[in-house]
Amino acid sequence: MKISIINGPNLNLTGKREPEIYGTQSLESYFQVLATAYPDVEFTFFQSNIEGEIVDEIQRAGFDVDGIVINAGAYSHYSLAIADALRAVPAPAVEVHLSNVYNREPERHHSAIAPACVGIIAGFGPDSYRLAVEALDTIHNA
Numbered sequence: 001m002k003i004s005i006i007n008g009p010n011l012n013l014t015g016k017r018e019p020e021i022y023g024t025q026s027l028e029s030y031f032q033v034l035a036t037a038y039p040d041v042e043f044t045f046f047q048s049n050i051e052g053e054i055v056d057e058i059q060r061a062g063f064d065v066d067g068i069v070i071n072a073g074a075y076s077h078y079s080l081a082i083a084d085a086l087r088a089v090p091a092p093a094v095e096v097h098l099s100n101v102y103n104r105e106p107e108r109h110h111s112a113i114a115p116a117c118v119g120i121i122a123g124f125g126p127d128s129y130r131l132a133v134e135a136l137d138t139i140h141n142a
């Protein structure tokens with residue numbers, strides 16, 4: 001099974017950025033643990049601060065992988081371009097967030113990309129990504 005994990009703006013600073021919200025572990029180190037925990041899954045990890053590069057990666061990976069885990073950061077809340085890209089490809093996508101966006105500011109309660117995803121996981125820190133992998137594995141084996 002192939003899974004593409006796509007991260008948007010500022011997620012490269014996870015571990016250093018607002019640790020009281022996003023924790024102290026870098027995503028690089030978490031993804032090493034994740035890849036070790038799922039030796040049968042072929043992961044690709046991508047991060048960009050640029051909306052168009054995220055669209056390019058969805059277009060590239062979305063015809064190749066069995067599932068996409070996407071944390072589009074702030075773009076989650078307003079990017080129709082990312083939502084359209086997710087709709088354009090056959091791979092099912094799970095939207096993830098480190099924080100529980102629904103107990104934060106109201107502008108984080110709306111997701112532009114959720115309607116293009118099979119589901120959302122938010123609020124479990126880096127473990128949100130593992131839960132999304134579990135969900136995609138279940139869909140893949142159904």
Ligand code: DQA
Pocket residue numbers: 009010011071072073074075076096097098099100101108
């Ligand atoms: C985030 C939540 C977003 O609202 C925010 O803009 C981020 C990170 C999260 O993982 O909790 O950059 O996607």
